[in-house]
Amino acid sequence: MVIGGNLQPGELVAFYSLIWYIIWPIVNLGFTINMFSQAKASGERLLEILEAEETIRDGETGIQTEKIAGHVVFDNVTFHYGNEEGAALKQIQFDAPPGKTIGLIGATGSGKTSITHLISRFYEPTEGEILIDGRPIQAYGLKSLRSHIGCVLQESFLFSSTIQANIAYGRPDATMEEIVDAAKRAQAHDFIMELPDGYDTVLGERGMGLSGGQKQRIAIARAICINPSILILDDATSAVDMETELQIQHALREVMKGRTTFIIAHRISSLKHADEILVLDQGRIVERGTHEELLENQGLYQRIYQIQYRDHQSVAQNQRC
Incomplete structure (x- = not known):
């Protein structure tokens, strides 16, 4: 139309x-309609x-205490x-006095983490009773109870803030x-000092910029900083190499003195120094004892040990040959 002159x-x-x-x-x-649907959901x-x-x-009379000894007792607990329908934990019974280290090992879904969740009172037991320093766990105020428990999880969450603020998060x-x-x-000081701003280095969201092992060591430092009476290590050294794990274990042994410690691990090397090891299977304690005692039982623990150390034994035999 423009070419024909009919339109300017x-x-x-x-x-x-x-x-x-x-x-x-x-x-x-x-x-907008798409965003509205997402916002509605x-x-x-x-x-x-x-x-x-x-x-x-x-409770109405929740005890607020500045210090607890950390004596944990599970009395026939089912959860x-x-x-x-199936119980995550079945008739769990153990006594962990102050300063004792309890190791928890078993297959995925056997109930290891559920025990620590009950200690922190994230859930209530279905049957049985949990005592801390001789009192039912329900007698303590939630804030007071959890302020005495230090947790280091397998997936360490770090905030987008300075390393100093992340370590002091609980205090x-x-x-x-x-x-x-x-x-x-926590064997974290050396690598922190190598960062551009040391303890004032600002981390990215979820600790971006650090390796998995470095994040776990900062999480361990955070737990140590609150000076807890009960320390829970949920596969806390899974992302570090064997040499660093050994260094952290030596450091933690000093920290564990006088504290009730629960170590959840899949690697026997992480908990073989525990005072008592509980072997769980489908929510039940099927074996208990020290590392040496469990190896002599020829049970589930001994089979886990053989699987984990089979390669090491083969290498040692080849070297001898």
Whole structure:
């Protein structure tokens, strides 16, 4: 039409501009509808969490104590997750006085982490009783109880903040000397000092910029910094090499003195120094004893040991040949 002289070039430009003014809001409407659907689904999930009934509450006479000895007793404890038919833990019984180290080993899903969740009172036992310093665990205030428990998980969560703030997360009033001491005990001080700003180095989200082993060592330092009476190490050295694991174990032995310690591990090398090792299978304790005693039992622990050390034994035999 422009070539034929029936339409002016300016009119063609004006036409395309008007079409664009109509199409662009329609395109945006599609994006908006999509975002609205996502927001609606997210909002529903968020409201589910906010409106969920809290089952773990402080009692009317929740004890608030500045220090506990850390004497943990499980008295015939059985536990179910929600409405599941099978029990996650079945008739668990043990006595862990202050200063004792308990090792927990078993297949995935055998109930190791469930025991530590009950100690922190994230869940209530279905049957039986958990005692801390001779009192039922429900007698303590939640904040008071958890302030005496230091946890180092397999997946260490670090905040996008300085290393100093991450270590002092459980004790914001900790002095710099206490933070450095905790880092040294966790074998983290040396690599921290190699970073550009040392303890003032700002980490990325979830500890981005550090290796898995470095993140775990900072998490261990964080647990040490709060000076807990009960220390829980949930596969805490899984992301470090054998040499670093040995160094951390030597450091932790000093930290464990006077503290009740629970070590969850899949590697026997991480818990063979424990005072008592509990071998779990399908929620039950099938064996218990020291490393040497369990090897003599010729049971599940001995089979795990053979699987883990088979390659080492083969290498040793080849070297002798």
